[in-house]
Amino acid sequence: MRTLLRLFVVTCSLATCVRAAPAAPAVTSPAAGRPNILVVVVDDAGYGDFGCHGHPFLQTPNIDRLHAQSVRLTDFHVSPMCTPTRGQLLTGMDAVRNGATSVTGGRSFVRPGVRTMPEVLAAAGYRTGMFGKWHLGDNYPHRPTDRGFRDAVWVKGWGFTSAPEFANALTDGRCYRGADEARFKGYVTDFCFDEAMSWMRERRAKQEPFFCYLPLHAAHTPHQVPERYRAPYAGRANRAAGFFGMLANVDENVGRLDRFLADAGLRDDTIVVFMTDNGGTAGVPFHNAGLRGRKTEYYDGGHRVPCFVRWPGGGLRPPGDVAAPTQAQDLLPTLLDLAGAPRPPGVTFDGASLAGLLRGRGDDRRADDGLADRTFVVQYSRATLAKWECAVVSGSWRLVGGTELYDVAADRGQQTDLAGRQADVVARLRAHYERWWDGLGPAASQFVPAAVVGSAAQPRVALTSADWQDVYCDNARHIREAVGGPRGGPWNLHVEQAGEYEVAVRRWPPELVLPLAAGQGPGGRALPIASATLTIGGQTVSAKADGAGAAGGKPVAIHRVKDLRKVIEDPEVHAVAIATPDHWHAPAAIMACAAGKHVYVEKPCSHNPREGELLVEAARKHDRVVQHGTQRRSWPGVVKGIQAVRGGEIGAVRFARAWYAADRGTIGRGKAVPAPSNLDYAMWQGPAPERPYQDNLIHYNWHWFWHWGTGELGNNGVHFLDLVRWGLNVDYPKRVTSSGGRYCFSDDQETPDTQTATFDFGDKLILWECRSCQPRGIEGEKAAVSFHGERGTLVLTDAGFRVYDRDDKLLRVNAERSA
Structure with missing residues (x-):
């Protein structure tokens, strides 16, 4: 589907509004005697963002305690951005193989047919639930309940202020229970922990082994958190105080979670995995644990993250550090082996099982599982996948971008490029990457359909700019500024059945109740949209704007006028809103008052003091209401x-x-x-x-x-x-x-x-x-x-x-x- 306008959302619905819940994953056998599995993923926190990793002022006592009780994978790698990490974690496959290579651009979906962790564990008798950030697709067949989770409480996109959650709030906001929209009370991180603990308590009562996936929204932007968490860092972290406050709140909730597991009798037989989804963000300027780089980058600071594994009753090695290179793709085969669950037939994981390493066979440099000197590739895409935008990890070697070589055992901060002195190592790692790249096949560059239209599993489909192919427009700022507009990009869809569909095109989310051509918020760009043309399956249809989305749902005629004086002279216009550059504010407002119009004029009301005085005089002379838009007096x-x-x-x-x-x-x-x-x-x-x-x-x-x-x-x-x-x-x-x-x-x-x-x-x-x-x-x-x-x-x-x-x-x- 291609739109020729800058659009926010397209809704496709069947003429008959049939709704059907997706089928629950098949359970083949009970999982008696198997451990419970709890995976906690913190968002946008890097290796250095915890007290146990030497942070100079952030206090995380509960996470530090978990660290002390766990086997710590100290050379653990994820993707430099979140969606690819989540796909790798849940499939055991490289992002480029499973399809979820990017956070946006139509490339944030796991390919249909790729088995996921909840699907495999459900087949082994586990009850599966997730609570938090999904970011692997908002529509069928990509929703959590479509990909193996029996129970799911989640938020669309990458969370709050992402494209599909443009106006959502971290406190008292909107979420989804399965496929149904709902509301939550309180702060979202507290809510997600509450939901997870309530769900696990119910599983305990019913004696059901469970897989609980708890991917948090914290500490991703917007950095909003109750003030009591933020205030202790306001004097030291300034703009990052909210970020550190979010992590302090996470730490408090980790403490609550640990007490719950102990009180419920779940602690000894629950495998707890604690990790983050990419390298550091707002915390990097304060402490990055000696690493170079941050989120999105291929230096270790972009993809080397904490990973703690605790299973008190599982016979793991004593708590301590394990330095063998490991990666998110290892966790699915590892958890299957630790749980004694069968691997799905015909599935090849890119990750390796760490079960032997965690149980103590081998040490950090002599792992008998052959892990200490393993070689693997870290790669994702911001948009289009490109060869050599990667890091190759091999023991302590890092090949970055195909040209830079570092030995992180001797040079943790990756300051000394050894490529010129270690040509043989460069050649070996480049050869590994070439074999890996050649083995990807054509599917690696193919789009996964963003949604299936015409399915009873989801009669009404909402698409946003986040899923435009190869266009990076996934957050509220992008939308306000009309990034990618006015043409936008195509959506890749699969239409399940032929029929007559209703397609509604909006500039802004429907909950804002704004006219099609309106602006919105600070920096919001109004677009004079007069018509839309859609190409679907080789057929092209056009429609003129009918004002849908105007206040009260009444049609509003949208006229594009180049000369503002014609608007001011129009007898049908009773009030004008002026949001021009500053030098036009007072002259336009004064003309409007003289023409008998009421006026809203954006700040500043004038370009110089004298113009302001003239505007006041005009408002009084013509008895007009003039509102100056300083934008805060009603907050x-x-x-x-x-x-x-x-x-x-x-x-x-x-x-x-x-x-x-x-x-x-x-x-x-x-x-x-x-x-x-x-x-x-x-x-x-x-x-x-x-x-x-x-x-x-x-x-x-x-x-x-x-x-x-x-x-x-x-x-x-x-x-x-x-x-x-x-x-x-x-x-x-x-x-x-x-x-x-x-x-x-x-x-x-x-x-x-x-x-x-x-x-x-x-x-x-x-x-x-x-x-x-x-x-x-x-x-x-x-x-x-x-x-x-x-x-x-x-x-x-x-x-x-x-x-x-x-x-x-x-x-x-x-x-x-x-x-």
């Missing part, structure tokens, strides 16, 4: 924080601070080129004096030219200065001073990347600080405000507010999200 968390300040909770407040820190790069030196054919540059410039077009100007960088923009102060400062003015209950300052400049790069940017401004109200003072090229924040926040009173300080953020006394003791946390 519940902000309202309560301001009420606390003005209500005297921290005493009289004489000083407030607002700040914004980011990591913006250079805009370079632009070249004079003709304006794009789809841009009326003269109209775009409008009231500004004419200036030649250049190629680093549109669509965003105009913010950094005084001709059209207002810099970071007008871009982000307006939001936060409005809050401190509101909290202090002040109007015009008596004196304003400011200094700054473009210090970090030598390029075309005219506005400051580093700036301070003070607003003196006589008896109160506001300080604004901008560091848009230096991301370390203040009070652990990249962008926030703080009020400093006689009795304490209140820090107000988008995630609520915190109150401290004069000695910096945390007194109160309001973790109600503001938006």
Whole structure:
């Protein structure tokens, strides 16, 4: 299926809405006497993100205790990104063989017919359940219950703010129970542990051996966590405080889980595997355990992760480190052997059983199972699979990208490339890779259908941009910015039966109830969608936009107009929303007031102070309502924080601070080129004096030219200065001073990347600080405000507010999200 528009979701439904639950996996025999299996996977945490691995300030006492009680695979490898790791773990096969090679781009599905861990264990008599992040497909036949899990509580995509979960929340959000949509209460990590423990308690009561798969959403972005977990790291980790808070919450839940296993009498006969799904992310700048690289990369820091195995009653070797190279693909054959479960006939695993190694046959350098000097390939794809985008692991050798060679036994941080001195090793590892690559066959480059349409197992199918073939558009930011648009990409589908299908095309998720051509949220790009053309099975159909998705479900006519003056002059238009570049805000708003329209104008309301005064005069003269979009005054968390300040909770407040820190790069030196054919540059410039077009100007960088923009102060400062003015209950300052400049790069940017401004109200003072090229924040926040009173300080953020006394003791946390 190919769409010629930038689409968010397509829904396909049979004319007859038949629903049928997928069949439960067949059970061939009881599993009496076999151990239970519990696999816990932490998301986006690297090797160094735990106290037991030497972290300088993150405290993980419960995970450290599990580490001390386990056999530790210290040279354990996964994929550098999460979907390929999950596929490898559940199939025992390399990602390139099983089909799930990427997190998006239509390549995140295990091939039909490949047996999975829950399918194999169910056939051996196990009850199977999963609770958490799936990320191996959202539609039939790829859902957890389609791939062997009898019970599943899960979230689509890679989780919260991924394409299919665009507006979902980590607290009191949406999940799926099997195929049915449901709601959960509380914080998602707590919820997943609660669900898993309740399910295991039921299995214990029914004397059913179980495989419990607990893949967590933590600590993937968004880094949102109840404030009591985040606050201890706010002063040390700044922007990463939420990340470390999520891991602290995981650690607390691991402690709860361990106590549950002991209290329920399950601890001794349950194999516990604890691992992470890829290398480090937000924690890398603080501690990476001496490794080079991070998530997505082929240095060890991208794919060498913790793996602990504990089975108190299973006769494993004493707790300690095992240094033989191992990989996620080893876990399925290992667990089958430890459980005494038969291997499925005709299945060849890429992984090797570690049962002998775990039971103590062989040591970390002399494994009699032949593992110490084994050779295997680590490879996945961001989009299209490419030869030599890989790492080859062989004992302590690492061949990265086919050209760089490192000995990690002597050079853990992979700083010294030995390729020029060890040509024989390079040749041996390249030869291994060539054999591996040649053995993949044509299926390795073929797409797995993202969904089956026309099946009774799922009469209604929802597709998102995350599954466009070879287009990387899988998260909320991508969707807001219309990445891949307006054309998008094809979806690979299998149609099970011929028939008449209804196809609905949306720009935004249906739960947002937005018109097709609307914008959404900060940075949301509106697209003037007038029609859609779909090619399905060689047939092409077209339809004009009918306004579906507008508020109330009523059709709305969408008109594309190039000259905003025609909109303002239209007698059928009663109100206008202005979201142009800054230099058009006040002129357009003033014209609209004069034409009798009410106005919503995005921040800043004007390009300079005098324009703001003229706009106020126009609103009063024509008796129009003008709303200035500072975007925070109705947020519940902000309202309560301001009420606390003005209500005297921290005493009289004489000083407030607002700040914004980011990591913006250079805009370079632009070249004079003709304006794009789809841009009326003269109209775009409008009231500004004419200036030649250049190629680093549109669509965003105009913010950094005084001709059209207002810099970071007008871009982000307006939001936060409005809050401190509101909290202090002040109007015009008596004196304003400011200094700054473009210090970090030598390029075309005219506005400051580093700036301070003070607003003196006589008896109160506001300080604004901008560091848009230096991301370390203040009070652990990249962008926030703080009020400093006689009795304490209140820090107000988008995630609520915190109150401290004069000695910096945390007194109160309001973790109600503001938006």
